Amino acid sequence: MKLIVTDNYNEMSQIASHHMLGYMTQNRRVNLAITAGHTPAKLYEHLVSAIGGRSGYSHVHYYNFDEIAFKGQHREGVTISNLRQLFLSPAQIKETNIHKLTNDNFLDFERLLKEEGGLDLVLMGLGSDGHFCGNIPGLTRFHHTVVKHPIEGDLAEFIARTEMKGDLSSVPDHYVTMGPMSVMAAKNLLLIVSGENKAWALAQVIEGAVTEQIPASVLKLHPSLLIIADRASASQLSPESLERYVQG
Amino acid sequence: MKLIVTDNYNEMSQIASHHMLGYMTQNRRVNLAITAGHTPAKLYEHLVSAIGGRSGYSHVHYYNFDEIAFKGQHREGVTISNLRQLFLSPAQIKETNIHKLTNDNFLDFERLLKEEGGLDLVLMGLGSDGHFCGNIPGLTRFHHTVVKHPIEGDLAEFIARTEMKGDLSSVPDHYVTMGPMSVMAAKNLLLIVSGENKAWALAQVIEGAVTEQIPASVLKLHPSLLIIADRASASQLSPESLERYVQG
Amino acid sequence: MKLIVTDNYNEMSQIASHHMLGYMTQNRRVNLAITAGHTPAKLYEHLVSAIGGRSGYSHVHYYNFDEIAFKGQHREGVTISNLRQLFLSPAQIKETNIHKLTNDNFLDFERLLKEEGGLDLVLMGLGSDGHFCGNIPGLTRFHHTVVKHPIEGDLAEFIARTEMKGDLSSVPDHYVTMGPMSVMAAKNLLLIVSGENKAWALAQVIEGAVTEQIPASVLKLHPSLLIIADRASASQLSPESLERYVQG
Amino acid sequence: MKLIVTDNYNEMSQIASHHMLGYMTQNRRVNLAITAGHTPAKLYEHLVSAIGGRSGYSHVHYYNFDEIAFKGQHREGVTISNLRQLFLSPAQIKETNIHKLTNDNFLDFERLLKEEGGLDLVLMGLGSDGHFCGNIPGLTRFHHTVVKHPIEGDLAEFIARTEMKGDLSSVPDHYVTMGPMSVMAAKNLLLIVSGENKAWALAQVIEGAVTEQIPASVLKLHPSLLIIADRASASQLSPESLERYVQG
Numbered sequence: 001m002k003l004i005v006t007d008n009y010n011e012m013s014q015i016a017s018h019h020m021l022g023y024m025t026q027n028r029r030v031n032l033a034i035t036a037g038h039t040p041a042k043l044y045e046h047l048v049s050a051i052g053g054r055s056g057y058s059h060v061h062y063y064n065f066d067e068i069a070f071k072g073q074h075r076e077g078v079t080i081s082n083l084r085q086l087f088l089s090p091a092q093i094k095e096t097n098i099h100k101l102t103n104d105n106f107l108d109f110e111r112l113l114k115e116e117g118g119l120d121l122v123l124m125g126l127g128s129d130g131h132f133c134g135n136i137p138g139l140t141r142f143h144h145t146v147v148k149h150p151i152e153g154d155l156a157e158f159i160a161r162t163e164m165k166g167d168l169s170s171v172p173d174h175y176v177t178m179g180p181m182s183v184m185a186a187k188n189l190l191l192i193v194s195g196e197n198k199a200w201a202l203a204q205v206i207e208g209a210v211t212e213q214i215p216a217s218v219l220k221l222h223p224s225l226l227i228i229a230d231r232a233s234a235s236q237l238s239p240e241s242l243e244r245y246v247q248g
Numbered sequence: 249m250k251l252i253v254t255d256n257y258n259e260m261s262q263i264a265s266h267h268m269l270g271y272m273t274q275n276r277r278v279n280l281a282i283t284a285g286h287t288p289a290k291l292y293e294h295l296v297s298a299i300g301g302r303s304g305y306s307h308v309h310y311y312n313f314d315e316i317a318f319k320g321q322h323r324e325g326v327t328i329s330n331l332r333q334l335f336l337s338p339a340q341i342k343e344t345n346i347h348k349l350t351n352d353n354f355l356d357f358e359r360l361l362k363e364e365g366g367l368d369l370v371l372m373g374l375g376s377d378g379h380f381c382g383n384i385p386g387l388t389r390f391h392h393t394v395v396k397h398p399i400e401g402d403l404a405e406f407i408a409r410t411e412m413k414g415d416l417s418s419v420p421d422h423y424v425t426m427g428p429m430s431v432m433a434a435k436n437l438l439l440i441v442s443g444e445n446k447a448w449a450l451a452q453v454i455e456g457a458v459t460e461q462i463p464a465s466v467l468k469l470h471p472s473l474l475i476i477a478d479r480a481s482a483s484q485l486s487p488e489s490l491e492r493y494v495q496g
Numbered sequence: 497m498k499l500i501v502t503d504n505y506n507e508m509s510q511i512a513s514h515h516m517l518g519y520m521t522q523n524r525r526v527n528l529a530i531t532a533g534h535t536p537a538k539l540y541e542h543l544v545s546a547i548g549g550r551s552g553y554s555h556v557h558y559y560n561f562d563e564i565a566f567k568g569q570h571r572e573g574v575t576i577s578n579l580r581q582l583f584l585s586p587a588q589i590k591e592t593n594i595h596k597l598t599n600d601n602f603l604d605f606e607r608l609l610k611e612e613g614g615l616d617l618v619l620m621g622l623g624s625d626g627h628f629c630g631n632i633p634g635l636t637r638f639h640h641t642v643v644k645h646p647i648e649g650d651l652a653e654f655i656a657r658t659e660m661k662g663d664l665s666s667v668p669d670h671y672v673t674m675g676p677m678s679v680m681a682a683k684n685l686l687l688i689v690s691g692e693n694k695a696w697a698l699a700q701v702i703e704g705a706v707t708e709q710i711p712a713s714v715l716k717l718h719p720s721l722l723i724i725a726d727r728a729s730a731s732q733l734s735p736e737s738l739e740r741y742v743q744g
Numbered sequence: 745m746k747l748i749v750t751d752n753y754n755e756m757s758q759i760a761s762h763h764m765l766g767y768m769t770q771n772r773r774v775n776l777a778i779t780a781g782h783t784p785a786k787l788y789e790h791l792v793s794a795i796g797g798r799s800g801y802s803h804v805h806y807y808n809f810d811e812i813a814f815k816g817q818h819r820e821g822v823t824i825s826n827l828r829q830l831f832l833s834p835a836q837i838k839e840t841n842i843h844k845l846t847n848d849n850f851l852d853f854e855r856l857l858k859e860e861g862g863l864d865l866v867l868m869g870l871g872s873d874g875h876f877c878g879n880i881p882g883l884t885r886f887h888h889t890v891v892k893h894p895i896e897g898d899l900a901e902f903i904a905r906t907e908m909k910g911d912l913s914s915v916p917d918h919y920v921t922m923g924p925m926s927v928m929a930a931k932n933l934l935l936i937v938s939g940e941n942k943a944w945a946l947a948q949v950i951e952g953a954v955t956e957q958i959p960a961s962v963l964k965l966h967p968s969l970l971i972i973a974d975r976a977s978a979s980q981l982s983p984e985s986l987e988r989y990v991q992g
Contacts, residue, residue, distance in 0.1 A: 002803075228769075
């Protein structure tokens with residue numbers, strides 16, 4: 001685990017974009033699983049500015065690592081729609097370079113990934129409850145590969161509010177996600193964290209026990225994890241952690 | 249995780265030696281943490297036969313990953329003594345290529361490892377209780393780096409019987425081991441397993457939950473784990489596991 | 497460049513097989529380009545013994561790097577036929593894991609290789625004239641990718657005698673080979689050398705200038721080249737070379 | 745070989761800085777050999793802005809790959825002085841992370857590099873005569889490791905004019921450089937090219953023969969070479985080259 005603490009969100013986004021562009025300028029196929037949500041918005045702006053519409057990046061392939069379908073609607077799911085808006089469309093990524101995890105292929109997804117060479121990097125955010133990808137406390141077991149989880153109760157309302165403009169009727173009964181075992185199988189992991197509301201979760205991840213109650217706590221066991229966190233989200237880390245993982 | 253199932257112990261030892269020699273014939277510094285015990289005995293015979301006394305392997309460095317000192321005695325500990333007997337001495341490895349984890353340096357060991365480039369491979373056995381390295385059920389937390397554990401009660405008697413010729417007075421109060429987080433930081437892991445008495449533990453590791461009660465269950469989260477198991481030790485694995493991990 | 501000098505041919509074959517099995521036991525797709533001819537015969541015996549008919553190696557893919565068709569005959573070419581006899585058939589390698597370079601696909605072969613992840617290792621022999629793969633003095637330019645070369649005069653007679661049982665009418669007008677630039681694009685190279693009649697060529701390769709007159713002299717510019725040579729073939733190397741590359 | 749063509753010098757500098765920061769944000773020791781001169785000036789501005797004075801980069805080590813001493817003066821040589829001014833000083837790199845090639849250590853430099861893990865990346869510019877590092881036409885042999893070359897005639901005057909403010913009395917009799925064989929031993933190479941006056945050399949490097957008369961022509965034989973060139977310097981490339989290496 002290596003930790004980079006930045007002054008603020010903008011700097012976090014810039015450094016994370018540098019890290020990703022380091023992969024994207026390699027001279028071989030590169031497979032990236034990327035995250036939707038608010039945290040990466042600025043990072044994607046940097047990426048779009050750097051590669052959008054330019055030739056020379058046709059060897060970079062993109063994967064989503066979780067998906068929530070819209071119930072009863074013939075359209076792409078929440079995650080891939082979000083990724084299109086944030087990054088894939090403005091960056092003019094070709095459809096042949098977009099690989100979608102869906103309800104239909106989740107059981108076969110890990111095999112597909114292997115055949116295509118595996119993931120070089122997974123870009124993830126951190127939930128204030130310690131979740132990563134679709135691995136939320138209460139549903140997550142560390143040995144899960146790609147799984148389908150039920151959507152019930154509070155989770156359904158949360159998804160309706162945050163992803164479906166409050167329309168509970170569009171919330172499906174299940175969602176799919178790469179589980180911890182599948183994410184950990186990637187060659188490299190990048191976790192970006194911003195804001196004071198993530199400070200508790202980040203301290204748990206870096207300093208706490210490895211427990212399924214804080215799913216992201218498992219990530220520190222990966223041999224190549226980079227965490228880029230702004231000062232606000234790093235505010236609950238001990239001086240020992242900063243010394244150890246920033247300089248390490 | 250990839251699994252190779254061999255007909256018997258001899259074949260397991262041979263294939264594991266091939267795998268290790270693949271690292272040892274690379275043209276750069278290679279850092280190997282290696283295991284004492286019964287399981288690797290034949291593997292070490294193969295290695296000694298392949299490289300013993302030959303020039304061309306001065307770039308290969310060896311580390312022990314746990315150590316039990318002899319109480320009140322000025323001599324090297326149990327693990328390194330065992331490694332010398334099994335491999336280091338017959339293979340004529342130079343002292344400059346032997347890096348010892350001891351009671352004195354365990355707090356600094358992870359930093360030393362990093363400076364020397366990190367471990368390329370950790371060769372480990374599996375305990376019938378699911379332990380690996382010195383990470384035994386009851387004492388192990390997954391977030392442990394290099395740690396000192398107390399030796400008490402049954403453990404003291406076990407160590408006296410198996411490592412000290414029954415002499416309880418030589419058993420120290422503590423031992424040191426690379427914890428799960430330090431082992432998982434290695435670039436590659438190799439787990440060798442032999443015998444029917446390991447079959448339950450191996451099934452837990454491959455098919456069960458990731459739990460500190462079965463410390464080795466965490467290893468399957470590593471992006472580059474190879475398990476070489478003989479048929480007897482693989483006898484409790486389901487056809488699905490064999491299909492998935494042998495062919496995977 | 498790293499050099500391992502062995503006592504004899506048998507030891508060379510054994511160590512080379514260890515090195516290759518090190519790749520073949522990795523837990524991801526591995527692409528190997530392998531050589532026909534006399535030098536690797538014993539090496540292939542070891543490989544057949546280690547993996548022949550065993551499950552667990554379906555992730556290893558094989559490529560030939562040159563080919564001479566039989567003129568006017570509907571059968572596979574010299575190289576792939578030789579590889580089948582020496583290794584692919586006794587090792588029971590599946591057809592889906594055999595990737596053939598032929599007159600028909602040579603212009604597209606480099607693109608195919610890239611899509612399949614590139615070569616992890618090229619196993620090559622060394623000609624007494626300094627050739628490697630089909631890169632022979634007089635025809636070879638270092639910037640060649642996959643090329644078709646004419647077969648004329650002495651070369652035609654040589655091929656008739658060594659590969660066609662003396663039947664000059666079976667010798668085609670051209671052969672195809674991965675050129676130096678394509679071979680050098682592989683991640684790792686392994687050169688095996690045996691016998692006093694290779695001693696001059698090996699000394700040129702290791703100690704001489706990089707020149708198209710000794711095509712294999714270019715190989716020492718690769719960042720990951722391992723040469724395994726028996727004592728007879730290493731007999732013209734200077735003590736300085738042995739000191740530098742054996743210990744290096 | 746992979747080629748990225750940018751609109752202009754600024755964009756070239758930015759993309760090259762992204763690529764380098766990709767290495768610099770890895771979670772292990774990283775060894776970079778970096779170039780002096782005009783071409784990287786803007787790239788270094790980006791790097792200084794990204795990492796200057798920030799903690800978290802103490803694992804990145806810097807090497808110069810050539811050096812010209814000032815004759816009869818007790819001060820650091822031309823290259824390292826230039827690197828300090830352009831990058832090392834404004835970025836506040838610690839002395840422990842700066843590794844100097846000098847007249848005194850050049851014979852031992854390759855061994856030192858190996859012990860420290862080898863170079864992860866060499867950042868180079870391209871001379872309009874096809875030189876790279878201190879490997880100039882007329883003096884360069886591809887098999888050179890780290891070498892001392894004489895400074896005579898035109899070269900002395902050129903160095904006096906460009907590096908010594910016209911003071912011919914400060915020009916030494918020799919300079920040292922990593923030769924082609926040492927540069928090619930690095931894991932990855934990055935060549936940055938800008939300006940119409942480099943267009944001929946770049947076309948030779950990408951499309952021409954591998955010849956010691958154009959020393960940089962050898963770089964295309966490296967398995968991991970990235971060239972970032974602005975449109976002006978790429979103006980003499982054929983459509984086939986652009987198609988092949990930009991998309992490749």
